[in-house]
Amino acid sequence: MTDGARVWGRELLTLALKFGAAAFAGIWNFSVRICGVSFKQNKTFFIETFGCQMNFHDSEKVAGTLVSQGYRQVQSAEEADLIFYNTCSIRDKAEQKVFHRLADFKRLQKQGKKFAVIGCVAQQEGERIFERAPHVSLVAGSASYRSLPEMLVQIERGERVTGLNDRNTSETFETEFTARTNPYRGYITIIEGCDKFCAYCVVPYTRGRERSRTSESVLEEARRIADSGLTEIQLLGQNVNSYCDPLGKRSFAELLSEVGQLPGIRRVRFTTSHPRHFTRDIVEAIDSVQTLCDHVHLPVQSGSSQVLSAMAREYTREQYLERVSWIRAARHKQISMTTDIIVGFPGETVADFEQTLSLLDEVQFDGTFSFKYSPRPNTPAIDMENAIPEEEKTRRLAILNDRQREIQRSNYAKHLGQILEVMVEGIQPARDQVVGRTTQNKTLNFTIPSGMAAPGVGGYAQVRVVRSYPNSLVGEMVRATETSRR
Numbered sequence: 001m002t003d004g005a006r007v008w009g010r011e012l013l014t015l016a017l018k019f020g021a022a023a024f025a026g027i028w029n030f031s032v033r034i035c036g037v038s039f040k041q042n043k044t045f046f047i048e049t050f051g052c053q054m055n056f057h058d059s060e061k062v063a064g065t066l067v068s069q070g071y072r073q074v075q076s077a078e079e080a081d082l083i084f085y086n087t088c089s090i091r092d093k094a095e096q097k098v099f100h101r102l103a104d105f106k107r108l109q110k111q112g113k114k115f116a117v118i119g120c121v122a123q124q125e126g127e128r129i130f131e132r133a134p135h136v137s138l139v140a141g142s143a144s145y146r147s148l149p150e151m152l153v154q155i156e157r158g159e160r161v162t163g164l165n166d167r168n169t170s171e172t173f174e175t176e177f178t179a180r181t182n183p184y185r186g187y188i189t190i191i192e193g194c195d196k197f198c199a200y201c202v203v204p205y206t207r208g209r210e211r212s213r214t215s216e217s218v219l220e221e222a223r224r225i226a227d228s229g230l231t232e233i234q235l236l237g238q239n240v241n242s243y244c245d246p247l248g249k250r251s252f253a254e255l256l257s258e259v260g261q262l263p264g265i266r267r268v269r270f271t272t273s274h275p276r277h278f279t280r281d282i283v284e285a286i287d288s289v290q291t292l293c294d295h296v297h298l299p300v301q302s303g304s305s306q307v308l309s310a311m312a313r314e315y316t317r318e319q320y321l322e323r324v325s326w327i328r329a330a331r332h333k334q335i336s337m338t339t340d341i342i343v344g345f346p347g348e349t350v351a352d353f354e355q356t357l358s359l360l361d362e363v364q365f366d367g368t369f370s371f372k373y374s375p376r377p378n379t380p381a382i383d384m385e386n387a388i389p390e391e392e393k394t395r396r397l398a399i400l401n402d403r404q405r406e407i408q409r410s411n412y413a414k415h416l417g418q419i420l421e422v423m424v425e426g427i428q429p430a431r432d433q434v435v436g437r438t439t440q441n442k443t444l445n446f447t448i449p450s451g452m453a454a455p456g457v458g459g460y461a462q463v464r465v466v467r468s469y470p471n472s473l474v475g476e477m478v479r480a481t482e483t484s485r486r
């Protein structure tokens with residue numbers, strides 16, 4: 001396909017996604033191929049997604065690929081011919097939930113519908129899914145989505161398909177047919193998989209080995225996003241800062257800076273960073289490129305070096321705090337920090353747990369995502385001694401959350417009276433509020449004084465903070481900052 005044809009194909013696809021392929025079916029009531037995009041009007045799919053942002057973005061790519069193969073996306077399983085279930089297995093009894101959901105779906109099989117289980121539970125459970133849910137046609141992990149077009153042909157032929165053996169691939173899932181469902185933010189996966197093998201975590205087993213995209217291809221996708229009118233980009237990876245350009249042209253910090261300097265881009269975020277690979281040049285980039293948001297999510301997991309070592313995290317409490325000191329030393333921006341914490345990892349003593357509490361006091365995070373340790377299949381921690389009883393994990397989690405709530409109460413209160421720029425993410429009609437987000441990734445909901453027009457989703461506004469809570473701010477719009485280009 002020539003470049004011109006590709007752009008054409010993409011534009012038709014964008015239109016199809018915006019107005020629904022049905023509109024096209026009305027024009028062409030037979031299957032046509034235009035510039036490599038095939039529109040057959042009568043095949044529909046529904047996709048339900050669980051898990052992290054990478055999984056949600058994978059669903060955008062899967063949906064885009066399906067549309068490019070002639071399928072039309074619908075909003076319920078009832079309306080669909082093909083039902084995709086994109087799964088997560090990070091915690092709890094994820095696989096049981098999947099099997100329950102598949103049992104619910106079984107009644108739809110009589111209507112000739114087909115089922116596909118993809119994502120991390122698919123990779124983890126593999127062909128066991130066919131045994132327990134024989135009505136499933138496709139079981140595939142994320143490393144095999146590149147082969148989706150061929151797999152779709154096989155499913156249509158009535159075959160049972162697996163995509164489970166690709167975890168050692170060096171290829172990434174690149175598609176220009178991404179169905180961008182987020183109205184204000186464009187996601188770009190820059191690195192897939194994870195090689196870290198933290199003792200508690202399923203991700204390296206479900207998403208396979210680390211593989212980075214070339215920085216050229218990332219920048220090309222970022223330009224396409226900017227051209228489509230989105231002004232915010234989020235770079236994604238389970239371990240985003242161990243990004244390693246296969247052509248050696250740019251470091252992670254350099255790539256971040258270049259994305260931030262693309263015309264039309266106003267905000268750049270990235271997640272999730274691993275402390276081991278968190279280098280000073282990332283802070284320097286954030287501090288010097290205006291569009292790079294003043295927020296770093298840096299999961300610590302525990303404040304005890306002993307527990308960190310048992311978790312195989314590859315850093316100590318002191319090394320983590322050193323990174324915090326780099327972030328705090330930024331000269332132009334006050335960079336907000338958030339983290340993830342696991343309580344009750346096997347062998348975690350009360351003294352270890354207290355070190356986590358003292359780390360919270362020391363760092364003063366603006367947000368924490370804290371979880372009770374959940375034993376996962378295939379991971380080394382499942383066989384570790386000194387498991388912590390469930391009630392004790394629950395007790396520790398409550399103490400941790402209480403302590404953190406007070407820290408956030410005072411952190412958020414520091415914004416009172418400030419005027420902050422927000423991007424509009426939605427409207428809350430019940431409260432008569434517009435939902436906004438600050439560059440520090442804080443929710444700032446606001447009202448519009450009479451006589452002022454509310455900016456649309458994706459637009460920007462200056463907002464004065466009038467109230468603060470531990471997890472959000474409330475304000476009043478001062479003025480709209482130039483409307484979004486969408």
Ligand code: SAH
Pocket residue numbers: 090091200201202238239272273274299301340341342371372373374375376
């Ligand atoms: N790649 C990121 C995290 C990915 S998973 C990192 O390395 O930090 C998101 C979070 O889920 C983790 O940070 C961890 O806090 C939590 N998590 C992962 N496995 C878990 C488990 N078995 N039990 C409880 N929490 C877990």
Ligand code: SF4
Pocket residue numbers: 194195196197198201202203204238239274
């Ligand atoms: Fe899991 Fe550790 Fe990889 Fe994060 S770095 S995805 S916690 S193995």
Ligand code: F3S
Pocket residue numbers: 050051052053054055087088089090119120202203206207238
């Ligand atoms: Fe879940 Fe897989 Fe993401 S386990 S958190 S969907 S990488």
